[in-house]
Amino acid sequence: MKKIYLGLAVTAATFFLAACGSTNKEAAKQNDKVSGELTVVTNRTDADKLYAQMEKDFKKKYPEITAIKWESAGTDYDQYIANRMNTKDYGDVVFVPFSMAGKPQDYSKYFEALGTTKAMEKDYLDVTEADYDGKVYGLPTVLNSLGLVYNEAVFKKAGIDKLPQSTEELIADAKIIKEKTGAIAFYTNYQRLAVWAGALSSYGGENFKKEMVTNKSAFKKGQPMRAVMDMIYELAKAGLIEKDPVTLETQQAQQQLADGKIAMLMSGSQDVAPIQKLSKDTINIMPFPHLLAGKTSLALGAPSVIGINKNSNNKVAAKAFLDFFIDPASGHAKDMGGMTPVKAKLDASEQKAIKENNVILTAPATDPAIEAKYSAIANEVGVGRLTDVLQKTVNIALYPDQNESYQEYVASLEKKWEAAAKAHE
Amino acid sequence: MNKRSLKREEKQTILLFLSLPLLLLLIFGLLPIATLIYNSFTDWDGLSVEKNVIGFKNYLTIWQDPVYFQAFTTNLFYLGSGLLQIVIALVLAILLSTKTYGKNIFKAVIVFPIMISGVATSLIFRLFFEPDGSFDQLLHFLHLSKFIRFWLGDPAVANYTLAFISLWRHLGTSFLLYFAAIQGLPQVYQQAASLEGANLWQQTRYIILPNIRTVLKLNFILLTIGAVSAFEIPLIMTNGANGTATFLVQTMKVAFDQKLVGLGSSLAVLMSLIIIALSLIQQRFQKEDN
Numbered sequence: 001m002k003k004i005y006l007g008l009a010v011t012a013a014t015f016f017l018a019a020c021g022s023t024n025k026e027a028a029k030q031n032d033k034v035s036g037e038l039t040v041v042t043n044r045t046d047a048d049k050l051y052a053q054m055e056k057d058f059k060k061k062y063p064e065i066t067a068i069k070w071e072s073a074g075t076d077y078d079q080y081i082a083n084r085m086n087t088k089d090y091g092d093v094v095f096v097p098f099s100m101a102g103k104p105q106d107y108s109k110y111f112e113a114l115g116t117t118k119a120m121e122k123d124y125l126d127v128t129e130a131d132y133d134g135k136v137y138g139l140p141t142v143l144n145s146l147g148l149v150y151n152e153a154v155f156k157k158a159g160i161d162k163l164p165q166s167t168e169e170l171i172a173d174a175k176i177i178k179e180k181t182g183a184i185a186f187y188t189n190y191q192r193l194a195v196w197a198g199a200l201s202s203y204g205g206e207n208f209k210k211e212m213v214t215n216k217s218a219f220k221k222g223q224p225m226r227a228v229m230d231m232i233y234e235l236a237k238a239g240l241i242e243k244d245p246v247t248l249e250t251q252q253a254q255q256q257l258a259d260g261k262i263a264m265l266m267s268g269s270q271d272v273a274p275i276q277k278l279s280k281d282t283i284n285i286m287p288f289p290h291l292l293a294g295k296t297s298l299a300l301g302a303p304s305v306i307g308i309n310k311n312s313n314n315k316v317a318a319k320a321f322l323d324f325f326i327d328p329a330s331g332h333a334k335d336m337g338g339m340t341p342v343k344a345k346l347d348a349s350e351q352k353a354i355k356e357n358n359v360i361l362t363a364p365a366t367d368p369a370i371e372a373k374y375s376a377i378a379n380e381v382g383v384g385r386l387t388d389v390l391q392k393t394v395n396i397a398l399y400p401d402q403n404e405s406y407q408e409y410v411a412s413l414e415k416k417w418e419a420a421a422k423a424h425e
Numbered sequence: 426m427n428k429r430s431l432k433r434e435e436k437q438t439i440l441l442f443l444s445l446p447l448l449l450l451l452i453f454g455l456l457p458i459a460t461l462i463y464n465s466f467t468d469w470d471g472l473s474v475e476k477n478v479i480g481f482k483n484y485l486t487i488w489q490d491p492v493y494f495q496a497f498t499t500n501l502f503y504l505g506s507g508l509l510q511i512v513i514a515l516v517l518a519i520l521l522s523t524k525t526y527g528k529n530i531f532k533a534v535i536v537f538p539i540m541i542s543g544v545a546t547s548l549i550f551r552l553f554f555e556p557d558g559s560f561d562q563l564l565h566f567l568h569l570s571k572f573i574r575f576w577l578g579d580p581a582v583a584n585y586t587l588a589f590i591s592l593w594r595h596l597g598t599s600f601l602l603y604f605a606a607i608q609g610l611p612q613v614y615q616q617a618a619s620l621e622g623a624n625l626w627q628q629t630r631y632i633i634l635p636n637i638r639t640v641l642k643l644n645f646i647l648l649t650i651g652a653v654s655a656f657e658i659p660l661i662m663t664n665g666a667n668g669t670a671t672f673l674v675q676t677m678k679v680a681f682d683q684k685l686v687g688l689g690s691s692l693a694v695l696m697s698l699i700i701i702a703l704s705l706i707q708q709r710f711q712k713e714d715n
Contacts, residue, residue: 079681082471082472097472099471099472099684100472102470102472102684103470103472103473106472106473106474109474191664243556243575244555244556244575244577244578245578246551246575246577246578246583246662246663246666246667247551247552247554247555247556247558247575247577247578248555249551375684379470379683379684379685380683380685382682382683384682384683384684385682387664387682388664388665388666388678388682391664391666391667392666395578395580395666395667398578399578399579399580399581399667402579402580402581403580
């Protein structure tokens, strides 16, 4: 019996000590110098080398930093960090989950405000990725442009020298490409159709959410979601996409684009460099074929947003690290094939591109009330993520006799949207 | 049974030994279930700090919209493949428990798929079923080219393809259960029967089947549960598009894509209730058997 009691005592003591440990940690004082240890939570599991280099450079800049702990979750980062954010322990510097954009009023509960939107706008691009009520809670780690990545050689071979500027032109070009080169004109990327969400502001302007909410309509001809659906539907119906969308993987498709067997696919500028490496042809990215105010748009967006944990007790160091991370000197922007959000550090060609194009943000500043309403309605209709609708669109186009007609489908979505918009008035 | 009350010390010992597993069960078993049930009465979106209790509204929504239960028709494909699985596994187990040439190789081939992870399975089969992939080549070779379809894309065949993959993947589990049960039978029965001149069919009918009845029943229960909760194959292979969304895929989409965790939880609760009900009905039938 004695042994049992001894065992119990030891167990109890362990628990007690563990409990002590955690309270001690919480009670620790704010460190107001750039020193100590930092924990960084990111969504990249493939960047160990880059991160190691960053750590070295950062320590060189701030010798009092003892260590940087990198933690990352590759698949479904948003879900992972959302679960972890139920505790206080989610790193010091942390990638802000995009899914929070639907509830921007909660940013302040989890993240440290980095400054006011007005003040930060002067120094940074795209400060509204994670903002609420005039305050910024996260900055883009890097800015990528979104558009159609294409193989220039295929376009040249088909005799196309002007990039398409409307859906009709795109389809006409795609037909020529198919006829003259035999290449698959357009790869739908069936498994990852959700990326089209970033294209909506290029089709409907930065205020498209407000329009869709206040007009209680989203699927009439010309509206952004409908425009994207129409384009994909027409392409699929005319047989201009890959043979069997379900089975062709992104990796294979990128290789085929490099080989000139696929002419274009929708993606971000971060994919241009890796595909270029596979190819002897020139790979480039074009804006979405749609004019806004007479110009095509340069759709800029952040693949990830970085912020500071509100519960961190090393906030000064965390801020220093955040600034370092988004600076071109960290090498992150280059690694991602994009540009830094720090205005002062943009290079000449980047400044030129911004001046010459309509800069459209893929996550534009939106009134939080509208944003919340929009996500509530979109989620109820089931178009909060575009994957399902666009997959269905492809399926309807490919197998018309086994599905409802496209018109019926669009009409049913419009009806659902109207009903949901009324319910959330 | 000895009904004398336990001594204090004995009670303490039992409590001590039970405390840790009980704690684990509470934290990792019961707590999530309780949370799920609680969530099913809220309008939680999975992220927000706010959780409003809205009573039975989620359940009413499900009741009023037939869309949610339509997904069960997809599950029927998996029920079908499950039935096939029971029969094929049984035949294989009986054949391989007799003296067969290359027994170990066959056993390995049948059991092997269990060990491959679901994601790897889907990658393999996506390659296998792609246009001009291995399966189409095989059909060409057999001069069956005219039957070639887009096996995963065409809504008319996609569910059959997926159910087949499910069969391939889970066959080993059933096989192992049967095989172990048959190996456990005393050899003398079959020896005696074959001395009397019983052939393999008669041995199966009168010796093997009656003796592995428990395992058969177990397999039926597992099959029903498996069919109702078919999930990972349709999710990874087709993302539930093209009419391949099973009930659980739909539940997951409602909860995490549409961010209606409350509604998704109620769907999950309903599914659990359905599984419990099915198992109870089966048990009732089997009791009558005995």
